[in-house]
Structure formats: C-alpha cells, structure tokens
Amino acid sequence: MSCLFCKIIDGSIPSNRIYEDEECIAFADIHPQAPAHLLVVPRRHIGSLxxxxxxxxxxxxxxxxxxxxxxxxxGLTKGYRTVINTGADGGQTVDHLHLHLLGGRHMVWPPG
Incomplete structure (x- = not known):
C-alpha cells in the first residue's frame, strides 16, 4: 500500500512514536503547529472520517x-485541541483517518 501512514505503521518509514497498541499508534507530527502536536492513527486503513x-x-x-x-x-493540564480533518476541503492531506492532538499553547478560534 502506498499510504504514508500505513508505511509509518508498518515501520517502513520511521517516526517518533509516542504510543502504540493493537488498534492505533501515536507519533509526533513532522510539521508541528503547537509545542505538542501528535497524530493518533488507527492501524487499520480508513481513508477518512x-x-x-x-x-x-x-x-x-x-x-x-x-x-x-x-x-x-x-502534562497538557491547561487544555488541548483534537482535530479530525476530513477530505480536501476539510484540510486532510493524508488519506488515512487520523486525529491531531495539539497543546502546550493557548489555542484560538478560528485556528490560525
């Protein structure tokens, strides 16, 4: 499979893994938008929400x-944001369902 996240899951592309179990993995985003920016990804390929x-x-x-x-x-005790981008208009850039976990700074709305 040519999916970037499937390759990270199977280990053919390295990542900074933070957590993993039989259903999902979490790793650091390579383009962080906050001091803490992790992706939580199901092991099973699902294109999007x-x-x-x-x-x-x-x-x-x-x-x-x-x-x-x-x-x-x-230690994200002051709060954090979870985001699931869905489809091109929703800002999804990798076609594998994933959840962004962002924290470590004050978040604003709309995002920016």
Missing part, C-alpha cells in the same frame, strides 16, 4: 480515549 461505518464506533472511541490519556501523560 467520511468512510467510517457503524462498526467503527468502538475504534473511534478508542482513538479519543487514547488521545485524552496521551494528553494527560504529556
């Missing part, structure tokens, strides 16, 4: 729960 089906509900819950756990472990 738009492709999620009902049977994926437990996996989505797992991704969110692990993101909260990682945020606590990283």
């Amino acid at each position: 738009a492709e999620v089906a009902g049977e994926d509900t437990p996996l989505l819950g797992h991704l969110l729960a692990k993101s909260a756990e990682i945020a606590r472990q990283r």
Whole structure:
C-alpha cells in the first residue's frame, strides 16, 4: 500500500512514536503547529472520517480515549485541541483517518 501512514505503521518509514497498541499508534507530527502536536492513527486503513461505518464506533472511541490519556501523560493540564480533518476541503492531506492532538499553547478560534 502506498499510504504514508500505513508505511509509518508498518515501520517502513520511521517516526517518533509516542504510543502504540493493537488498534492505533501515536507519533509526533513532522510539521508541528503547537509545542505538542501528535497524530493518533488507527492501524487499520480508513481513508477518512467520511468512510467510517457503524462498526467503527468502538475504534473511534478508542482513538479519543487514547488521545485524552496521551494528553494527560504529556502534562497538557491547561487544555488541548483534537482535530479530525476530513477530505480536501476539510484540510486532510493524508488519506488515512487520523486525529491531531495539539497543546502546550493557548489555542484560538478560528485556528490560525
């Protein structure tokens, strides 16, 4: 498979892994937008949130729960942002579902 994140998951592309289990991995974003910017990625290839089906509900819950756990472990006690970009108009640049975990600075809305 030519998917960038699938190659990171299988180890053919190196990454700074922060967490991994049987369902997901988390690693540092190579273009961080905050002092803490991690990606939480399911091991199973799903192109985007738009492709999620009902049977994926437990996996989505797992991704969110692990993101909260990682945020606590990283000391993001003042808050953090989680983002899932979906499709080109939503800002998704890698066609593999992933959750951005950003923290370590005050976040503004709209993002910028």
